[in-house]
Amino acid sequence: MSTSGYPSKYPESSTPTLRTLRIGTRSSDLALAQVTLFTDLLSISHPTLSTTTHPSSTSLGDTNKVTNLHTLASTGKSLWTEDLEKELLDGSVDVIIHSLKDVPTKLPAGCVCAAVGARDEARDAVVMSQARKAEGWRTLGDLKEGGIVGTSSVRRAAMVRRMYPHLVIKNVRGNIGTRLRKLDDPSEGFDALVLAGAGVQRLSMGERISCWLGSEEGILHAVGQGAVGVEWREGDGWVGSILAEAGKTLRKAGRRVRWECAGERSLLRVLEGGCSVPVGVECVWEEGSLLQGDGTGKDAVVEPSDRQTSGYEQDDALPEGPDTEREKYGGMLIMRAMVVSLDGKECVEGTRRHYVSSDAEAEECGWRMAGELVDRGAGEILKEITLNRAMIRGQDGA
Known part of the structure; x- marks a missing residue:
């Protein structure tokens, strides 16, 4: 079974009952806000379904808020998901809700994961300190030589170093509220932060964003960024049927978010990376906005030759059975990807066009992009990054 899509067949005993869906998540404000996004979606597809939320704050990333994430990743443990996955596998919860960008691409045996619902803004955002904002500064280019930019992300640090070598990167840990307080505290010395824009918006702090960073600025976002991920037990037909119905609520937009994220996670899986390596990606659909058109596929212009060159094979794309909606929601996916050295001095990037109308085709787009x-x-x-991480671990005693 694919680790990026909903199962299409369920045992007869999986007919939904009056069971309560138990939702596991981290205890941060952002994590709880994402649970609300998920339950709001369920309220449309399953208005009578009862849910309970079970927050946890025992993940490695939550308990160690000092060590930089690059070093923590060298322990071989998942930064954000491991303890929650134990609760999932022992039956304490039925699903886990994550920021999809934080979910490792290699899951524990018995777990499956997919994007669910709409994808919010995937790009990174710049937030200026109140002092710099008062001076009229908006972009990283406005900062003077030696300006201090805070981030806990290895990817953001590497890409900022590449595009803005005159700036100094300083590690900053904590939830979004904590990081913003550090930003505005003059004693901390920060001029700006770079962080996931979706998280800032989900906490109703969007007014703090001064500008966005995307491919035009030479900075690509993290795999899965802006999407909410749901993880559940493989073979749990009751949960699978709920998620399948919820996924249909957004029709074309929901399908395409799932395919984008499946492709991105396939890319990262092949590169053997995680949320602690400088791999960036950006996906767009050739015909325009995710919400363009009426869901009938009339806005998707794909020639037969495009399908052949992209490896499109209808009979092999979904071996678990036909999908009557995939043709009308399919289209040409353009994936841009980038790998940057830690110091920002080396960069390998590429772009791929690939016809996508199924999970399998989305994953093929990702692994072919990784190969290129x-x-x-x-x-x-x-x-080199792996070797560097081992040296840092030895120095830190992590």
Whole structure:
């Protein structure tokens, strides 16, 4: 079974009952806000379904808020999901809700994961300190030589170093509220933060965002960023049927979010990376907005030759059975991807067009893009990062 899509067949005993859906999540304000997004979606597809939320704050990333994430990742443990997955597998909860960007691409045996619902803004955002904002500064380019930018992300740090070598990167940990308080505290010395814009918006702090960072600025977002991920037990037909119905609520937009994220996670899986390596990605659909058109597929213009060159094979795309909606929701996906060295001095990037109308085709787009990056030298950059991480671990005693 694919680790990126909903199962299409369920045992007869999986007919939904009056059971309560138990939702596991981290205890941060952002995590709880994402649970609300999920339950709001369920209220449309399953208005009588009862849910309970079970927050946890025992993840490695939550309990250690000092060590930088790059070093923590060298322990081999999942930064945000491991303890929650134990609760899922022992039956304490039925699903886990994550920021999809935080979910490792290699899941424990017995777990499956997919994007669910709409995808919010996927790009990174710049938040200026109140002092710099008062001076009229908006972009990283406005900062003077030696300006201090805070981030806990290895990817953001590497990409900012690449595009803005005159700036200094300083590690900053904590939830979004904590990081913003540090930003505005003059004693901390920060001029700006770079962080996921979706998280800022979900906490109703969007007014703090001064500008966005995307491919035009030479900075690509994290795999799965802006999407809510749901993880559940493989073979749990009751949960699978609920998620399948919920996924249909947004029709074309929901399908395409799932496919984008499946492709992005496939890319990262092949590169053997995680949320602690500088791999960036951006996906767009050739015909325009996710919400363009009426869901009938009339806005998707794909020639037969495009399907052949992209490896499109209808009979093989979904071996678990036909999907009557995939043709009308399919389209040409353009994936841009980038691997950057930690110091920002080396970069391998590429772009791929691939016809996508199923999970399998989305994953193929990702692994083919990864192969192209490796052929261009991305593997050497990632190998050096692994060696660097081992040295840092030894120095820190982590």
